[in-house]
Amino acid sequence: MSESSVGFVELAPMIPWARGNIALALLELEGMNQAQSASLTLLVDAAAAVDVAAWASASGLRCRAESTDPCADAYLETFDGRLYEAGFSLSIAHANKQRRLEWRRLDGQLLGFTPLRKAPKWASDLPAAWDAARSAIAMRALNQTLRWHGDITRFRILDKRDKTVAALTVRQGELETAGPTSLEAPTVVTLEPLKGFESAAEDVRQAIFDALGAPMVSVSLVPELHAHAGVDVAGVSSKFAARLAPESPAGNALASLLQLMRETLSVNEAGLRADIDSEFLHDFRVAVQRSRSLIARMKSLIDPDALEHLRAGLSWLGGATGPVRDLDVYLLNIPRYQHLLGIQDQTSLEPLRVHLMRAQRRAHRTLVRELDRERYGEFLDWWDDLLERTLAMTQLDLAAMSPPAALPIREVASTALAKQWKRVCKGGRAIKANTRAEALHELRIECKKLRYLLEAFRSLYDDAAMAKLVKSLKRLQDNLGDFQDLEIQQERVRQFAEEMQAGRNPPPLSTFLTMGRLIEQLRLGQQQARERFAQTWRVFDSPANSRFARAAFVEEASH
Secondary structure: OOHHHOOHHHHHHHOOOOOOOOEEEEEOOOOOOOOOOOEEEEEEOOOOOOOHHHHHHHOOOEEEEEEEEEEEEEEEEOOOOHHHHHOEEEEEEEEOOEEEEEEEEOOOOEEEEEEOOOOOOOHHHOOOOOHHHHHHHOOOOOEEEEEEEEEEEEEEEEOOOOOEEEEEEEEEEEEEOOOOOEEEOOEEEEEEEOOOOHHHHHHHHHHHHHHHOOOEEEOOHHHHHHHHOOOOOOOOOOOOOOOOOOOOEHHHHHHHHHHHHHHHHHHHHHHHHHOOOHHHHHHHHHHHHHHHHHHHHOHHHOOHHHHHHHHHHHHHHHHHHHHHHHHHHHHHHHHHHHHHHOHHHOHHHHHHHHHHHHHHHHHHHHHHHHHHOHHHHHHHHHHHHHHHHHHOOOHHHHHHHOHHHHOEHHHHHHHHHHHHHHHHHHHHHOOOOOOOHHHHHHHHHHHHHHHHHHHHOHHHOOHHHHHHHHHHHHHHHHHHHHHHHHHHHHHHHHHHHHHHHOOOOOOOHHHHHHHHHHHHHHHHHHHHHHHHHHHHHHHHOOHHHHHHHHHHHHHHHHO
16 A cells, blocks of 8 residues: 555554654644545754745645744643543643633644633633543643744645645744753644645645655654653653562562652652642652551561661651641542532532631641651651662672561562451451441551552562452452541531631531531441442452462462
8 A cells, every 4th residue: 555545644553653853743634524634744853944935846836925923832731641641732822812722632633722811720720521631630730841932834835726735834933841941842844735635735745755854753743842842741650660570689679669659759749848739749648658558568678777767757757748638638529529419509618618728728838847857858868878778788688687688579579468468358258237337447458558569569460460459459448448538527527617617707507507418428428338348349359359369479478
C-alpha cells in the first residue's frame, strides 16, 4: 500500500514518535467527520528555512498571505499528569484579543471550548459537560506547565483558477516553562486540505517533505512541545512502583523501598507547605505510613538502634500530618454530603464548609511550623545517611549487622506476606453477622498492612495474579473503610456542630437541622457498608486468591 493511498490519521499509528529537529504530528481537523481530510502538522527546527511560496510553486500552485497575528497558549495540567494519562490536554488559547479554554484529545481533536475570564484551578471550574476531564482531574489543582507565545501567519494555497485548495499556517515564537525559563519554540506548520482538493494538498505535502528531508511522524503536538522545553507532561506519578531482584539481599532491598518513600516526601513537601491541593499531603502521609508498616513487618533487617530512631521519627511525622489530613477528607466529602442530602439542603452545609476551611488553615499552619523545626531537617538528614550506608553494604556487612538482612528478599518477603495473609484470613473468616464493630476495625488495619506488603513486593511474584489480589483487597479495604469512617464521621459532625454553635457567629437553625439529617444519612451508610461486608469478603477470600497466596508465599515460607 502506498503512502498516498491511506489517510494521514491512518498512517500515524504505524510510525514511531520523532525526537529530532523535525517531527510530524497528524491531527484530525476540528469538527470534521471521517469522510473529510485530516490536517498535517509539522514541528520544524526554528533555524530551518520556511518558504511557503516555494512549497506552493513546487506543487504548481501559489500562496497568498492572509494575516499575521499574535497568539499564545498556556497548557494546564495536574502535578501528577492526570489529564495526560487520560489522553487529554487543557489549554488557555489567546487570539484576536480573546481568551478561551480548550479541551482536546492528545491527537489534537477539539472536544470543547468556552470563553474564559479566569484561569481554572479545580475540576469544578470547568464546564459541567466536560465530565471526562473533570473526573480525570478529580481533587487535584491545575497548574500551568508551559506557555507557547508568538505569531501565527495564515496562508491560502491557490490553484491556477484561484480556488483555495488548502489552508496553511506558520506559527513561530517561544516556549516558557514555570522556571521561568524561555527558549525558541520549533516552527509549527499546519496544512489543512479542503474537501475535494486532497490531491493538490498532497502535492504540497510532498513538496514540504522534499524541502525538509524525510521527517518522522508523531501523533500528538502537546507532548512534543513539552518535550522540546524539557517538561515532562506526564508529571510526577504518585503510584508506588518498585522493581526488586528476588535474590538481592533483603537489607539492601528494604533500603531501596524506604528510599522510594523518602523521595516521595521530598517531591511532595513544597506542594504540602503551599497547600496547593490535598493530594500533596496525602501522598506525603502515605509514604510515611508505608515506611512505618514496612519496618514493623521487617524489623529484623534493621539495626536495633536505627530502627528505634526511624520509628520515632516516622511516628512523629504521622502524628503531625494527621489533623490536616482529617480535615482535608471532610472538605473533600462536602459534595458527597450534599448528594446524600439532596439538592434542597446543599446551601445549608455552606457554614459547615466554611468552619472546616478555617480549621484546616489553622491546622496547616501548625503543620508547617512542625516542618520548620530543626527536628524535621535533622531526621531527614539522618534517614538519608542511613539509606546511603545500608545500600552500600555488602552481603557480609548485612550478615554482621543482622543475619536475616543477608537473606534473599524473596525469601524474607514470602515469610512476611504469609504471616500477614494468615492474620487477615483468620480475622475475616471469624466475622459473622453479629460480630462487634471493633473486629471489623481491627481487620481493616490488618488489611492495610497486607496491602502495603503486597505493593512493596509485587515485582517478586506473578504480576497478573498479584494485580487481581490487590484489586480485591482494595475493594475489601474500601468496604471496611466506609464502615469505620462513617462511624467516625457521625461523631465528628456532632463535634463540628458543637464548635459552630459555641462560636461568635453561630449559623442559622437550618444548618444544624441539616447536619442532624446528615448524621442520620451517615448512620444508614454505615449500616449498608456492614451489610455489604459478607459479599465483599467472599470475593477477596476466593479459591483463586487463596491458591495463589498459598503457592506464591505461604508454602514458600514454610520450607
